[in-house]
Amino acid sequence: MKNRIKTTLKLTLICSLFFFLSCEKDLYEEQIIKQTKATSEKISINQVLSEISNPLIKDYINDVLQQELGLSQFRTSSQDYFNFIKIIKQDNYTTYSLLLNGYSDDKPYFKYFIITKEGITERAGYFKYIPDNEELVFNEKELNGKIQVLDVENNIKGETKFISSQPQPPLSTQSIDCVDTFDIITHNCTNGGNHPPGVPCGGGAINNGYYEIVVITTCTISSDYHYIAPPIDFMGVSSSTGGGYMLSQNINVLQYIFSLTEEQYSILQQCPSIVTYLENNDSSPESKILVTWALNSIIANINTTNFINEAFISLNDNGEVDFEHKIIIDKSLKDNPCLYGVYTQLGNAPTFQNYLQNFDGDFSVANLKLSADNNFQGNQLQENWDSQAITTTPENYLIKIIFNTDNTLPSSINHFPKIVTALTFVHEMIHAEIFRKLLTCSNLPNVNYTNMTNAQWVNHMNNLKNNFPGLYDYFVRYQVNSSSPTGFQHEAMAQHYRNIIKEALKQYDNNQHDDNFYETLSWFGLKNTTAWNNLSPTEKATINTNLQNIYQNEEYCN
Amino acid sequence: MRNIVINFLVLLFSFFCYAQKIERKKIYIKFNDFNLDCKYDFELKRIMNKKIMFNLCGKAILYCEKKSDTINISKLKNYKTVSLEEIEKMEKKWRIDNKKALMKKWGKLYPPYDKNSIFETSLIEIINEQQFVIYPVIWGGLNVAR
Numbered sequence: 001m002k003n004r005i006k007t008t009l010k011l012t013l014i015c016s017l018f019f020f021l022s023c024e025k026d027l028y029e030e031q032i033i034k035q036t037k038a039t040s041e042k043i044s045i046n047q048v049l050s051e052i053s054n055p056l057i058k059d060y061i062n063d064v065l066q067q068e069l070g071l072s073q074f075r076t077s078s079q080d081y082f083n084f085i086k087i088i089k090q091d092n093y094t095t096y097s098l099l100l101n102g103y104s105d106d107k108p109y110f111k112y113f114i115i116t117k118e119g120i121t122e123r124a125g126y127f128k129y130i131p132d133n134e135e136l137v138f139n140e141k142e143l144n145g146k147i148q149v150l151d152v153e154n155n156i157k158g159e160t161k162f163i164s165s166q167p168q169p170p171l172s173t174q175s176i177d178c179v180d181t182f183d184i185i186t187h188n189c190t191n192g193g194n195h196p197p198g199v200p201c202g203g204g205a206i207n208n209g210y211y212e213i214v215v216i217t218t219c220t221i222s223s224d225y226h227y228i229a230p231p232i233d234f235m236g237v238s239s240s241t242g243g244g245y246m247l248s249q250n251i252n253v254l255q256y257i258f259s260l261t262e263e264q265y266s267i268l269q270q271c272p273s274i275v276t277y278l279e280n281n282d283s284s285p286e287s288k289i290l291v292t293w294a295l296n297s298i299i300a301n302i303n304t305t306n307f308i309n310e311a312f313i314s315l316n317d318n319g320e321v322d323f324e325h326k327i328i329i330d331k332s333l334k335d336n337p338c339l340y341g342v343y344t345q346l347g348n349a350p351t352f353q354n355y356l357q358n359f360d361g362d363f364s365v366a367n368l369k370l371s372a373d374n375n376f377q378g379n380q381l382q383e384n385w386d387s388q389a390i391t392t393t394p395e396n397y398l399i400k401i402i403f404n405t406d407n408t409l410p411s412s413i414n415h416f417p418k419i420v421t422a423l424t425f426v427h428e429m430i431h432a433e434i435f436r437k438l439l440t441c442s443n444l445p446n447v448n449y450t451n452m453t454n455a456q457w458v459n460h461m462n463n464l465k466n467n468f469p470g471l472y473d474y475f476v477r478y479q480v481n482s483s484s485p486t487g488f489q490h491e492a493m494a495q496h497y498r499n500i501i502k503e504a505l506k507q508y509d510n511n512q513h514d515d516n517f518y519e520t521l522s523w524f525g526l527k528n529t530t531a532w533n534n535l536s537p538t539e540k541a542t543i544n545t546n547l548q549n550i551y552q553n554e555e556y557c558n
Numbered sequence: 559m560r561n562i563v564i565n566f567l568v569l570l571f572s573f574f575c576y577a578q579k580i581e582r583k584k585i586y587i588k589f590n591d592f593n594l595d596c597k598y599d600f601e602l603k604r605i606m607n608k609k610i611m612f613n614l615c616g617k618a619i620l621y622c623e624k625k626s627d628t629i630n631i632s633k634l635k636n637y638k639t640v641s642l643e644e645i646e647k648m649e650k651k652w653r654i655d656n657k658k659a660l661m662k663k664w665g666k667l668y669p670p671y672d673k674n675s676i677f678e679t680s681l682i683e684i685i686n687e688q689q690f691v692i693y694p695v696i697w698g699g700l701n702v703a704r
Contacts, residue, residue: 378600380699382616387704431703449669457669480667489703525704 043086048096054122057115060152065113083262093118102258103135126150247275252283264295273312280316306396307367330371338557339372339403342421346508368432369400376406388413388424391431394439394446401428417554423521426504430497434489437468494531498522520546580659582678588639589683612681617642620681620695627692634690637682652676673697
């Protein structure tokens with residue numbers, strides 16, 4: 001025999017809850033806490049388990065839901081990453097919701113697992129919205145489709161049709177156990193003006209209005225002991241209030257995003273360039289493989305975040321990236337046929353690295369971005385205007401080499417023979433390598449001495465002394481206590497790296513010239529160093545004359 | 559007499575402590591001077607992402623990433639501006655004046671201090687006859703290798 005019990009099931013979908021005029025995130029969060037009628041936070045599945053006491057729901061989560069999540073394609077990491085949205089509506093009730101399915105071609109609906117808590121009563125079930133047409137995001141202001149409330153065994157306990165967010169008469173397919181009425185209540189903003197949700201308040205106030213979908217259900221509850229009552233109160237959360245479904249409007253990209261673990265997803269949120277890349281490639285299989293690899297690389301080593309973000313910015317801008325060797329070729333360099341041609345002839349990153357590793361086993365071209373600047377004069381200090389290129393100190397582990405392609409300057413690399421361009425590549429790569437060594441000694445994302453603490457400075461110096469004693473010697477002699485803090489690199493280069501330069505250039509042009517030729521070039525950019533000053537006037541004059549001959553006789557790009 | 563000696567020692571100690579403190583020197587640079595005299599074509603003031611780049615005619619590049627203040631022109635006389643040449647001299651003097659303090663703080667080998675660690679720099683731009691703007695700035699392009 002069945003007992004007919006009248007159960008009120010309120011399905012409260014708080015949407016458009018957080019419409020803000022301020023763009024400040026901190027303010028946003030503060031305002032949620034202070035001004036809205038409901039507060040929300042993300043909590044893990046374990047936290048949910050610790051906050052509820054109904055053993056049937058706990059068992060269901062542990063035995064059924066987690067198994068389902070484990071089998072699901074879109075949640076693959078550990079249970080710590082299954083985040084519920086917890087919403088407390090003042091002292092009224094608390095809802096925990098977990099999005100199980102976003103809209104896709106395979107599963108064209110939104111489905112949430114819901115737990116509600118009102119006093120000591122805890123209930124669980126599902127909420128499902130089946131839109132009539134393809135909908136990428138859950139838009140509570142324009143619901144056109146079917147809303148269902150289901151128990152944990154997926155039996156429909158309440159169902160109605162919505163047209164333009166207006167509930168229609170109950171459907172005939174509804175469970176015979178329950179009779180439902182659905183309604184949407186608009187809670188206007190109470191911060192002045194009595195605006196509906198989504199309408200900006202005056203004076204910078206936060207619109208704290210929201211929509212509440214109320215389902216009142218009269219049910220006959222089965223005596224089946226497996227049965228867990230459907231949620232008595234349910235608040236879902238709109239896609240616009242977090243959860244990430246707004247990262248892209250491209251359905252293929254969204255499908256890919258849904259397939260990510262929470263860890264991968266949190267990385268993706270920090271790298272909008274990756275989302276743009278997916279959109280540009282319509283989430284092609286190749287792009288997904290690359291992005292998954294990139295996200296996992298960041299998870300494995302968080303220090304690579306900036307490089308990978310910059311890499312995708314360059315890819316989106318038709319640049320080129322060698323992910324294996326961590327080198328970014330900016331579009332500005334790629335579009336310069338001379339620079340790109342020399343870079344290619346040098347053999348790209350791997351060959352380049354091999355050249356240099358022949359002389360220094362540690363040599364790396366990693367974390368480099370190569371670009372060209374047609375407005376070198378406007379972007380760089382006058383003291384650098386006579387340079388063919390500059391190398392910046394590492395910032396967030398990334399070192400940038402910028403070539404001067406500003407034709408208004410006589411120093412533009414475009415005004416030099418190709419062999420000088422090749423030389424400049426090698427010269428700047430050596431600067432980058434020295435910076436890289438300093439970076440490893442600092443154990444920081446940069447080598448900004450201004451911001452170092454005493455302990456960081458001592459650590460940096462000790463590491464430099466122990467790991468690179470030769471460099472340490474030059475650093476102490478020419479950099480510390482100094483007012484011209486970058487000279488030590490040229491001093492070290494003039495004394496110890498000129499052989500690398502010569503041998504790299506010999507390999508570049510197949511050893512077409514005699515040793516004098518390469519010796520002459522190896523001094524390029526290293527004049528005014530101690531090693532140069534130690535040369536006799538005759539030696540200096542010979543090198544200068546030979547250099548002029550190189551300018552006259554060697555091949556130019558144009 | 560004993561009190562006088564103690565007071566004198568306290569005073570000396572205070573001076574010693576004061577002398578050991580490494581402080582950034584506050585300086586103001588007038589942007590309009592460079593705007594008037596620059597012979598180059600490039601833009602001297604540009605908005606880049608969330609910061610403003612001020613190019614002092616190639617001689618210095620300064621970035622403002624913080625909030626600026628607009629002030630009545632009558633207050634301009636309260637701000638003594640310096641030229642880049644004067645800044646170079648001040649930098650050299652700062653290094654000499656602070657050498658002992660630097661060694662005391664860091665040891666014999668102390669890190670290279672650049673203009674951002676020596677100066678607290680603000681840029682003044684007169685925007686009209688009634689107002690000027692003060693931008694807190696940092697020096698750019700200091701530590702590049704070429």
